[in-house]
Structure formats: C-alpha cells, structure tokens
Amino acid sequence: MGVSSMAAGSDAMQLQLCVFDLRRGQQEGQELDKILFFYPSDCPFLTQLSLIGLCEGIITFTRIFSPEAACEVIEAEKHSHVFYEAEPDIWMVLVVEKSKDDEPVWRCEALQGVLKEVHSLFKMFYMSIYALLDKQPSGELARSHLHSFITDYLSDFQLGKKVQMPSFRDSLKERGTVQMLTVSREVALEVQSLITAISSCCNGCDSIILFQDLLVSTTLPPDDTTNLFSYATLRLTPHALSSSTSSSWSYLRKGNSTPNLSNLTLLNEHQSRSLDASSLGQNRQISSIPRLLQRDKWSKGKDGFLVPNFSGGESTPVVWNQQTEECKYLCVYQQKGITVVMLVPVSSLANGEQELVQVKKEFLENVAQRVTIVEQKLSRGWGGENAYHVSGYRYLLIDRDRSVSRATPTGKVTTLTKESLLYLNKLREEVDIEKWRWHRDNPDQEKELEVCIRAKNNAWVIAKVTRGKELYMVLEKANETLLYATDAVEKFSNRYCEGAFSMEY
C-alpha cells in the first residue's frame, strides 16, 4: 500500500488533509497539478502524490458501482481515510491514525463534518474552489486561498503541536448544527422587532443575532445561517474574541490553545517555492489574501462595531450568500453578550464602503439603544453556561429539519468515563450507517430507530431517532433495569423535547 510510506514517517504524522482536483494534471509528469492543498505542507511530494494516487484510484474504482456517491471511507490497518467530494471532482481527504487498541476513536461522519464545515466556510467567503480555478486556471489563486484558509481553520484543532480531530470525546456534539437560545415569547417578539429595525436601517439586509455562543434569531436561510453561525462562534462572539481566557465557555469548542502559526507561515513559503509555478507577483498576491479565519484579527471598536484587521484586501470582509447568490459586507456589532451580524448587500451600496459608514451610523443612532435593551432582557433570562444541563443526563439532541442541536455543556460531558464515551461513539457510528442505509432504500420515509445498550461499565447508552429528530444519551450511575432507562428517556422527552421521543407506552 502506498500509504505505508507516510505511516513510516514518524509519530509527528498523525493527520493528513488534502484537497485535489481530479480534472487537473491528467498527463504524466503533471500529477502535482492535481494537488490544491496538502497538510502538512512539509510533507514530501512523493508522499503527497502517493496518497492522492491511492485516493484517485479508489474513487475511480468505486464510481463504477456507485457513480453518485463514490467512496466514503477507507479503513486501513493503521489509518482511516475519510473522503468528501466538496465540489464535483474536487475531493477532500482526511487521513487519521488509528489508536493502538481496537476501539475506534473516530467517527467517520464527524470527520466528514469537519471537511464539510471547512468547505462551507470557504464557500461563504470565496464562492467556491471552482470559481477560483476559473478565475485563474493555473490554480495558484485557489491554492493560496485554500492554504491560508484551511491552515487557519486547523489552528482551532491544534493541541500543542498536534492537530486533534474531533474524537469520541466529542460524540455529544454535532458539527454543522446551530445551538439556539431558548427565549420567552415576549423576548422573542422583542428580538423579532429588533430584526425588523436592523433591516430597515441597512436597506433590508439580512442579519443574525447571537447571545454568547447561541443563536437567538436569523433572517437567513438555514444553510447560510449555519455557516455564519459557525464563523461567528469561531471568531466573532465575545468568547471567540477573548479566546485567550480559557475559562470562558463555548458549546462548539474549547479555546484551549493559542494558535501556533509559526510553522504555517513557513509552510506558505515552502509551498509556493516548491510548486515553483509561482512568480514573484503571485507571491505578493498570496501575501495580500485577507485571511478571514485567522485568529485575533477582529477587535472591538469604540462604537461597538467589530473592526477587522486583516492584512491586505478590503477592510470589511465580503461574504457570499448561497441562497440569494449575492455578495454581502459582513458587519458585526457587539454589545456585552449580544452579537449582531449584519449582511449588507454590496450591490445596495453605490459607494461601497463609504456608504457602509453611513449604515453603521444609522444603526448606532436608531438601533443600538434597542440592542442594549434586548441584551439586558436576554442576559436576565439566561441561565448561564450550564443553562441547558439536565442533571443525571448527558445528552445530545438534534433537529435535522432545522439543523439545530442542543447538548449537555462540555464541562459536564467530561465527567463521563472514557468507556461510556467510546460506547456512545460506536453507537453513533452504527446509527449513522443504519440511517444512511435506510435513506438509500426509502428516500421518502424517515428512519425510526431506538437502541438502548447496557455498557460493560453499567452505563446506559441510548439512541433514539424519530422523524428527523435524534436523541443520544448516556446515563451513568443509573438503575440496572431497562424499564428505568426507557422511563428516564420518556421523562426527558416530555420535559425537554415536547414529547417528541415519547413513543413508548
């Protein structure tokens, strides 16, 4: 196997991530042209090429049987290769090392989720990889963008020198979903009214409102909401801004490391040199890409608006709305816990950014006061970091229809034993496969599924899937009867899920 050469590398090699375009480099000797991104970038080209060669071969082979969804994963002895076809013929492959013992540490879908997320975010800022390749067929533009973007993205997973992908410890989390703040009807109306006020001061722009790391309201369609929400929780919320203080809290991730980008900048040079397609001019271009995922580039201005400080490019980032196919300025206002993200259509402002100043002024004059009021109401009603903790339960609740999830706070999940989490990880893997199969066979019907496992450590590991909603649960220190476990689920369902999972009698 060609992979063995990489595995032989060293302990340092625990993760590889590559993006390649199957349409490029068709001629012998030009294979390097396929590669759009490779991590780690100091990896020898031979290794890079052999990985991509393997992947391409597998894809071509599996396409014979399943042209629509070619290949999901290769499980090798020591590694898992997770595939994701980001855009037609553009593939992202993530290679992770398997642990020594038998237990699977990763969940394929979770790893795919990482690839999906980084690609969605990339699309949010740069439209698509295709678009960049079209703009500059040599691929340098796409390479440089992908390079800075993905390395910046990976910096969030960095633990010391290692890049730590989501593992079984994160199985009570769901990437690509939004966590919402539950508000009373009165406050919800207040927020809705605020949304109207915001849109009237920026020519009917879209906006999302977050409180801490939770979504309060949105006018965007679900996909765009999810992307913007991910970006906001990564870089914009008060917590993300003060990521150095690790005591603060986030549903999505713990900002427990300062980014170690020194090697990444080195890589930048390395890559552009090694690919030797770049001229001096392109080098300059690379350095002028606004690195929107770079950490600590947003800071809070005096007026409450977040000030972007990206090297090069326009000062206000522009995002691409998938649904409306429009370029929009990303305008962020923050006041204590509340973050208002406005997307002002570029086309609505004749003078571009100068006019944006006007929009901001109007916002400060007419809306800022109301934001303060809403913030006060929200923080009054907020239960804090552990607001959604239900004592005795460790749970994850997903509403696939709305891409919304809610889970036990991270701090409380860590109290679970490793065994329980490993069981849950395994169970989720099973459920993923089961759901996938069901969906393949019955595209119109939704899977109903219920699993209750008594684990070796006497914990109950439970999964329930019903009509687009999923509930995963770990009950440690619970009674030993199955009746007890189902009863606990029933109680939880009635209390916190409006009875969505109460199907037993």
Added chain:
Amino acid sequence: MKERNSVSSVKRVLINCASQAQVYGICIADKVPEVGRDMCLKEFLALKTCMQNSHIDKIKKEKDILHMMQTRAGSSGSDALSHAYIQSPPIRCNIPETRGLLYDDGNKLLLSPTGDRVLSWKVGAPTERNPPNSDLIGEGAVLSIRYSLDQKAIAIQRSNHEVEFRNRETGMTFSRKCKQDSERILGLFWTDCPTCDIILIKTSGIEMLLYDPEQNGLHIMEAKKLNVNWYVYTHESRMLLLASGMQCTVFSGYQFSAAAGIVRLPKFEMSMTKSESNSKPVLSSDDVHIVTIYGRIYCLQFDRVGMHINVYRFYRDAVVEQGSIPAYSSRVAVSSVDNVILAHQLDAKVVMLYDLFLDSLSPISAPLPLLLKGSYGANSRSKSEESESISSAYEGMIYVDSWNFLVPDLICDVDNGLVWKICLDVEAISASSSDVPSILQFLQRRRSDPAMIKALCLAITRTLILEKRPISVIAQAMDVLVASYSNSLRSGSIPSATQNTGNNHATDSGVVSEHSIVSTDRAKSVIGDSSSKVLIHSPSTSDDDVNPEESEEPAGDKSLKSSVPQQMASHGANVAISPDEMHRFVFTLVEDEMSGDPSYLVSVIVEFLRSASREKLKLNPDIYLMMNHLLARSNQHATIALLVSNKIIEPSKEVAMQLVDLGQQNFKIRKLGLDMLRLLSLHHDYVSILLQDGYYLEALRYARKHKQTTGCGKMPEVSARIVA
C-alpha cells in the same frame, strides 16, 4: 343679499354656458311654434349639466373667498379649515317678551323669565325643538334662577338681598333675606352634597343650607365667614372658588360633591402680571374658568396684562400651577368639548385647542376660526343649498359680543336668543398632524361619537401600513391602540369574553351610582389624610381601576376628581379597537391592497403581537394563520419554523392544521404542524395525519398510549387503514 346672489349666479351661468344655451336656443327657435315634450332634449340636457356644474363651481369659489365664515359644501372633514365648529341649527329661545336668557348648569336648563313665568329648555335633550316648559314664578325682578336638582323647587334671586324659594308642587313660597347694609347676595346654587342642599354665597361668606319642603323653610347647616368679592362655580366640577383680596387673586376653594361631602382646599393665590404703571390689575370673574377634563379639575385664569392663561390643577390638598398658555386676544373664553380645552380668542376670532391629558400645554393645532356647520340631509344638492342658507342666516354672528360661553360646551347668544353647541372636528384635527401615533392617542381619548372615531382610527392605521411608513412609527401606533384597548378592557367599559367583570352591563345610571360608591370610599380617605401635605402619594389600595377616568390617570396621582362621571359612551360603542377588529379591518384589508413582498406586513403584525403580548391580550388564531400564509407565500419556511418554535406563533388547532396543509409543499412545515397537534394533545388529528403520511406503527403506538383519551374507536380505524 340673497337676491343679489341669485342674480349674479344666473349671470354666471349664462356666461359659462353660453355655447350650450345658444345651441339650445337655436334648436327651440327652429321647432317653434310646434312645441312638444322632450323637444331638443339632448341640447337641454347639455345646458342643464353645464348650469349645474357652474352652480357648484360658484359654491366652490365662494367657499374659497368666504372660507373663514362659510360652511363647507360637504360633511367630509378632509378639507376642513377649522378644528371646532358649532352645529346648526341652534336652539332658539327668542320668544318675544322674554327678558334675557339664564342658564342653570346643575340641571342643564336654559331659562328665560317672562313676566310672571319662566320658560325652560332642557339642553342636550333629544327634543330640542319641543316647546319649553313653563313655571309660574310670580312678578318681580329676576337676577338668577336655579332649579333644585330634583326639580321640585325653584330658587329665584330677586335682588342683592333677597332669594325667593318656590315649591313647584305646592306653589308655596318663602324668602330669605340678608342684612341690607353689611352684605350682599352674590349667588346661590343647589348641591347634591349629603349635608346640605343649597349654598348661598354672600359678600360676607357662604351659608350651607338645608331645604325643607314640608315646613317650607331653610335650616343653616354651616356658615363660613370670609370676605368674598365674587365667586365661580360649576356644577360639573362641584367646585366653588371664592375670590377675595384687593386684586381678587386670593382664592378659597370648596368642593361639594355627593360622594365626598365638603372638601376644603387650602387657600391659594393666583398670579397676576403687574402693569407698567403702578396700578394693580383686578382679576375679574370672567377671567377665571373652572374646567373639568378627564375627570380632573383645572382652573384657567386669564392674565390680561401678561397676555397668557395660567393653568392650575386642583388636588385634594393642594393647588398646583401647571404653567401657562399664551393668549392672543384681550378677551378670552374657555370651553371644554370631549375633554379638550378650547381657548376662544374672542378678538382674533380664532380658537385654540389643548389636550391636557399628559399635562402638555402645547396646542393640538394652529389657531383657526370656529366654523358654522349645518346638519345635512343625504342629498348633496340640498346640502349646498342649506349651507348657503345657513351661512346667510347666521352670517356675522360668530364671536359676537353678546356670546356668553356656558359650561362646558355651549354658547349662548343672548341678543339673538340662540344657543349653540360646540363640537370638535376630529377628522380635521387628525388630518392636520403627521405625528400619527399621537393623533391616535388623541382619538382614543375621545368619547363622543365612538363609532366614527373608531372607523377613523382604523382608516388611519390602514393608511399608515399602505404608505409603508417606518416600522418604528407603526410600532408606536400599535402600542397606542393596543394599550387603549387593554385599558378599556380593564376598566370594564367593553365586555370581554375572558375578563367579564359582571359590571359591564350596568345601565348609565348604574354606572353613575357605582361611581358614587367608589367616590364615597375615596372621600373617606380624603378626609382621613387631609393633614398630609404631600402632593404625590403612592396609590392607596382603594385606588382600584374601577372607573375609566381613574384608570387613565398616571399612577401615583391623587388628584381631585369631579364627582360627575364623564359622558361615557355606552360599552357597545367604544373607540378601542380589539385585536380581532385589527385583524379584520386592518390587516385583512391591507393585505388585499398590498401586493409584492409580504415581509413588511409580517413585520407590522410582529409589532402588533409585541404590543399585544405586552398588554397580555389573548389573540385569535386568525392572525397567526395570516402570518403563516404570508410567510409561506414568500417561501420563508425557515422563518415559520423559527416563529413557531419560539412561540411567537402561538400553538392552536387552526394553526396546526394550516401548517399540515402548507406542508403539502414543504415536508418540514408539515412536521411542525404535526408536532403542534401532539403538543396540544389533539390525539385524533395527530393519529389521522400520521396515518395519512403512512406512519402506521407510530400511529398505532400513539393510539395505544393515549387510548384512554382517544377512546376505543380509534383502534379499529387504525387497523382498518393498515389492512387497507
């Protein structure tokens, strides 16, 4: 003058319609002498149309020229040139041989003494044109006449020293005289105060007397000695102000109310600007007006030198100056119509309007003349004719010297024997301002003609939305309307299904007596804390929102109330707009007219919901159905999901079924509806929809779980479906 007018109009017709007249003339001339019916009909019709048009033209022109005094040719208020008008025809009291007109405000009687009788007209009664009542009062001078409140006795002031009392049933009379040399009788009035019947005001003080019809005599209950120069009293406020001092600026105040008994106000002094010369101006009784507004009592004092009107408000234990409003005339009269103060600037012949509800002393509108307005028939031609006749009949009779302004909203034209009633043109007022929320606020406080005002409010709101005014303005307007509705709901002036207090269906007199009982409770507390001199107290526990006037008061207010309940419209016709009416007469109508992006209307409805939730009003599901409909039309399914999940769209069976229906296109929406059904425990519907969607197992399990509530009829149906 009328003849001259008609001549000129014929002339104008001939000038304007010369060609038509010529054509017609030629046609006739051709046919003559064979004259027949409908001869030259076409030509005649052309001429007729032209003539009618030019007649209307003429009226329009005249109106432009004489717009100050002329009436308008239509009853619509949009082109009004004034905000207040007097309604024609007036009450005519000009019977020969009468000696002047007197007004008894306690009984709202217009009195006209003639020889040995007195004629009386009841003001405001529906039978205004009926012949007056007549009472024998015997020969002699008459300075003033006051009927007792039960109208069983008449008090006639014969001279400065003698008052005659006459029992209307028995005809027995007796007199009360005062000391010839040391004192004079200034006046008297009957009161419904429990301890006395008559208050006699003399220069040496006041006497509170009890009238005894059996013995035909008077008993002195209490007498207060003080120097009185003159007095002001209105029955409406039950307030008596006694002026004393060199400048007549020191006042003692008493309130004689049925409920509160006698409340004595602390002595206070009104301020007068000094003139440049050293002479000190003397305040005249004509310049002091007691006004009752929103159940509060104010005193307006016209300062002739300073050319402004000082406003005082009476509290139980204090008199507080509220500020002053400017005067533009050397003579000022004050009326109050439907809780709006009208300051008539007599010399300038204009009137200014003030609404003191929020203690704001800025006028509602610009100074404009008082208009004369007829009551028209349905026919538009008779309208214009009548307007002409009215303007000619009463021309030059506006703000004449002989006008006497009576409390609260009457004008007595003594010379001509006419009594006018002043009305507000709310349409004109609302058209004159662009600040819609405050106009709505103003309208919602009005009590006269509720049906018209309600329609006006609805129309204003519709226009607001159709013009796509900023949402912030809409939000304010919604706040005003919803707050007004919930206020009237709380005060019980409109019946509500959810908050039926049981008192809603009281008759008018019932409301009065209820009010009196409340006031009695209040009165006790007044006397109880009379030692306290603190102006603003925290509201006492007895201050329940029982009567509408009080509920409109700002909290923490202990103002002196007039014990007469305001003219409240019967509960059937309240100005407040219920959420249901808002939906039917605003949103539904607006939706029909508005095309394109419905998101604006959705935002408007959200603002309405916000106001309603602030007032904790229960809403009909119709409004949510409408929202869903609007959102679904613009494919905003994610927004529907958001609004449903945070309960902005409240769950109900109707909404759930609609979501299920809308879900034909969008499966996720269907599931929202389904979840809502389950949440509402509508087992039957839930199971039916599950079956429709082919979730037989779930349906079975659910039916089994809830079999006690769904009844056993469900199971066979489920099994039948599965078999099928």
